[in-house]
Amino acid sequence: MRLRLAPLAALCAAIALAAPPLPPPRRPKLILAIVVDQFRYDYLLRYRTDFTSGLKRLLDQGAVFDDAHYIHVPTVTAVGHSTILSGATPAMSGIVANEWYDRALGKNVTSVTDSNTRLLGAAAGAEGSSPRRMLVSTVGDEIKMSGQESKVIGVSIKDRSAILPAGHMADGAYWFDNKSGHWVTSTYYKDALPPWVEKFNATKPAAKATGADWLPFASKPGAKPFCNMDAVKGDVPKCRSLEASPWGNEMIEEFAEQALAAEKLGQHKGTDVLSVSFSSNDYVGHAMGPDSPEAHDITVRTDRVIGKLFDAIDKSVGMSNVVVFLTADHGVSPVPEVNRDRHMPGGRNISADLSKAIEDGLSARYGAGQWIVGREGWQPYFNLTLIASKKLDEAEVQRTAAAIVRRQPHVFAVFTNQQLLNGPMPGGPVAAGVQNGFYYGRSPDLTIIQDPFYLFSTATENSGTSHGTPFNYDTHVPVIFMGTGIKAGHYFQRVAVNDIAPTISAIVGVQEPSGSVGRVLQEMWQ
Numbered sequence: 001m002r003l004r005l006a007p008l009a010a011l012c013a014a015i016a017l018a019a020p021p022l023p024p025p026r027r028p029k030l031i032l033a034i035v036v037d038q039f040r041y042d043y044l045l046r047y048r049t050d051f052t053s054g055l056k057r058l059l060d061q062g063a064v065f066d067d068a069h070y071i072h073v074p075t076v077t078a079v080g081h082s083t084i085l086s087g088a089t090p091a092m093s094g095i096v097a098n099e100w101y102d103r104a105l106g107k108n109v110t111s112v113t114d115s116n117t118r119l120l121g122a123a124a125g126a127e128g129s130s131p132r133r134m135l136v137s138t139v140g141d142e143i144k145m146s147g148q149e150s151k152v153i154g155v156s157i158k159d160r161s162a163i164l165p166a167g168h169m170a171d172g173a174y175w176f177d178n179k180s181g182h183w184v185t186s187t188y189y190k191d192a193l194p195p196w197v198e199k200f201n202a203t204k205p206a207a208k209a210t211g212a213d214w215l216p217f218a219s220k221p222g223a224k225p226f227c228n229m230d231a232v233k234g235d236v237p238k239c240r241s242l243e244a245s246p247w248g249n250e251m252i253e254e255f256a257e258q259a260l261a262a263e264k265l266g267q268h269k270g271t272d273v274l275s276v277s278f279s280s281n282d283y284v285g286h287a288m289g290p291d292s293p294e295a296h297d298i299t300v301r302t303d304r305v306i307g308k309l310f311d312a313i314d315k316s317v318g319m320s321n322v323v324v325f326l327t328a329d330h331g332v333s334p335v336p337e338v339n340r341d342r343h344m345p346g347g348r349n350i351s352a353d354l355s356k357a358i359e360d361g362l363s364a365r366y367g368a369g370q371w372i373v374g375r376e377g378w379q380p381y382f383n384l385t386l387i388a389s390k391k392l393d394e395a396e397v398q399r400t401a402a403a404i405v406r407r408q409p410h411v412f413a414v415f416t417n418q419q420l421l422n423g424p425m426p427g428g429p430v431a432a433g434v435q436n437g438f439y440y441g442r443s444p445d446l447t448i449i450q451d452p453f454y455l456f457s458t459a460t461e462n463s464g465t466s467h468g469t470p471f472n473y474d475t476h477v478p479v480i481f482m483g484t485g486i487k488a489g490h491y492f493q494r495v496a497v498n499d500i501a502p503t504i505s506a507i508v509g510v511q512e513p514s515g516s517v518g519r520v521l522q523e524m525w526q
């Protein structure tokens with residue numbers, strides 16, 4: 001019998017292999033993109049039992065990709081947000097950092113500030129923001145270009161986090177202006193703030209937090225607050241800002257609900273896109289670190305605000321008509337002092353020392369001068385006029401500076417701009433991440449990677465923590481999809497955040513974005 005069955009089994013296997021792959025789920029009415037700023041993947045594991053609402057629903061009913069990573073350096077907000085709905089690396093998108101030195105302007109520019117635009121809703125004449133520095137399309141752009149009747153809206157406290165996922169053809173991107181306490185947009189999108197946003201601003205959304213104590217979630221009466229929004233009260237410190245409190249995320253969620261209703265999202269002939277980026281987690285995480293009670297608390301509260309947004313969508317569109325995904329723009333490193341106390345590696349480098357070492361070293365070798373004209377973080381842009389006037393070779397000056405940096409403490413790797421352009425590059429994931437993050441003309445002349453768990457600090461900014469490295473604590477983020485036709489469960493194959501955009505494009509049935517380097521995650525089709 002076994003002998004006779006064997007060919008049959010082989011035949012079945014062959015048929016299974018030849019079977020056409022399943023089609024994507026049916027086209028939804030709405031794509032809901034949820035980004036949580038600085039949400040490490042491991043928060044899903046550490047705080048799983050605290051989730052009762054939105055995150056619980058995603059974990060129970062969604063396709064959870066447990067080993068999803070960014071494949072670029074630096075792992076920061078603008079770059080993450082430019083990746084999520086474009087599928088592009090910075091090498092493709094040109095969004096190489098939160099801000100960089102613009103040689104033509106002779107000053108630093110952010111990923112989105114645009115002197116040709118004005119803010120709407122804030123002080124008259126304030127400079128606005130736009131997606132014009134992003135060189136690639138997003139899923140929203142591709143839906144628009146396909147001719148579908150569709151609306152695309154981006155919402156966040158941070159301008160870059162509202163603008164970059166939504167793309168160039170978005171109907172609107174809205175963010176919070178701390179100075180005026182208003183939600184704003186720019187003249188890139190519209191000539192005037194829409195009436196529904198004016199109405200929301202008239203409710204003074206930021207005033208809710210005035211004087212409030214930030215208490216641990218569901219705490220008993222008499223519990224000690226983390227901070228008070230207005231003042232130091234005894235041993236209770238003053239909260240840093242609205243953005244760095246739970247009310248920041250709550251305000252984002254309320255604004256998203258208003259956008260949903262006023263723009264009738266999910267009620268057009270084509271597929272609409274609503275991108276919502278929760279920013280408060282990043283502000284809290286920077287100040288207090290990923291192991292703090294505050295980070296735990298804002299994570300639990302994030303579960304509740306996402307649940308509230310799902311409830312609103314259930315009422316207006318029905319979640320069965322929505323494909324939702326959740327991810328983060330980057331992770332975060334533990335606070336160096338916390339690591340030191342638990343015998344883990346890590347520490348702080350003073351960035352001014354590094355700049356001085358480079359200036360001194362280049363002056364000693366080639367003669368005095370101001371060798372560094374700009375910086376992206378601690379990474380230098382060299383003075384090309386000085387290099388030309390001394391008839392030096394740009395690549396050689398970069399190599400000399402890189403050798404100086406390599407001799408500094410806790411430097412893991414240094415790459416020169418010329419090396420990234422022409423090689424040779426070493427192998428391995430760190431070099432690949434740096435190459436993926438490099439765009440000539442915007443990236444700094446040296447890309448400097450510190451040892452794992454090390455941070456650059458200044459003499460005054462030397463508490464809290466940060467992110468930006470190629471190491472797993474910064475690259476590993478949640479990627480969860482949920483919707484009709486998506487098979488719930490855990491998927492442990494390694495995937496890239498860049499896979500989200502082509503996957504959503506396949507679900508909506510449009511061209512994948514122009515710079516996407518990801519693949520379609522068709523293993524989750526039902």
Ligand SMILES: [Zn+2]
Pocket residue numbers: 038077282286467
């Ligand atoms: Zn951050």
